[in-house]
Amino acid sequence: MIGWLKTLLTENLALKAISLALAFAAWAVLARDTTTLILITVPIEFGRVPAGTILSADPTEVQLLLRGPRSILRGTRREEIHLPILQNPRIGDWSPVGYADLPMDMTVALTPQLVEAPAGVTVLQVHPAQTRISLTRPETAAPPAQN
Numbered sequence: 001m002i003g004w005l006k007t008l009l010t011e012n013l014a015l016k017a018i019s020l021a022l023a024f025a026a027w028a029v030l031a032r033d034t035t036t037l038i039l040i041t042v043p044i045e046f047g048r049v050p051a052g053t054i055l056s057a058d059p060t061e062v063q064l065l066l067r068g069p070r071s072i073l074r075g076t077r078r079e080e081i082h083l084p085i086l087q088n089p090r091i092g093d094w095s096p097v098g099y100a101d102l103p104m105d106m107t108v109a110l111t112p113q114l115v116e117a118p119a120g121v122t123v124l125q126v127h128p129a130q131t132r133i134s135l136t137r138p139e140t141a142a143p144p145a146q147n
Helices: 002-010 013-031 070-074
Strands: 035-045 054-058 061-069 104-109 122-127 130-136
Touching (some): 035 070, 061 070
Antiparallel strands (some): 035 061, 054 130, 061 122
16 A cells, blocks of 8 residues: 555656646636725715805715725724815815805715825726715895894
8 A cells, every 4th residue: 555655746747847837837827816896885085065054965875896906995993985075176165165156066076086095995986977066045134023
């Protein structure tokens, strides 16, 4: 029995070495970090609303399709991904909106370029692709009294 085992291990040693090298090369190619896709829901960040205004929006959350290395995406939390709208240099600063300009309704396109994601992660799609925003005055002033 020992002779049979010795023959099995030592016969065709060069072919066994080549097979082992090929198996290692295949493992190295397949085991490296593969790219994956995930779908994650994140809130739209409206930032600082101009003083004396009420902001309402529909929707307030979006779904993002992300692509990146599995090792990064597996540990990504929704708090690490941001979709800022107000004071976003890619959209513009709303701080010049004055009290006389209200009420104001607008639709903002939500593109993958607006999303701030971890390094190595690509945003492929934002759904829905727009949000409707309304800025209004608070209705706290009472009408003047009639005599």
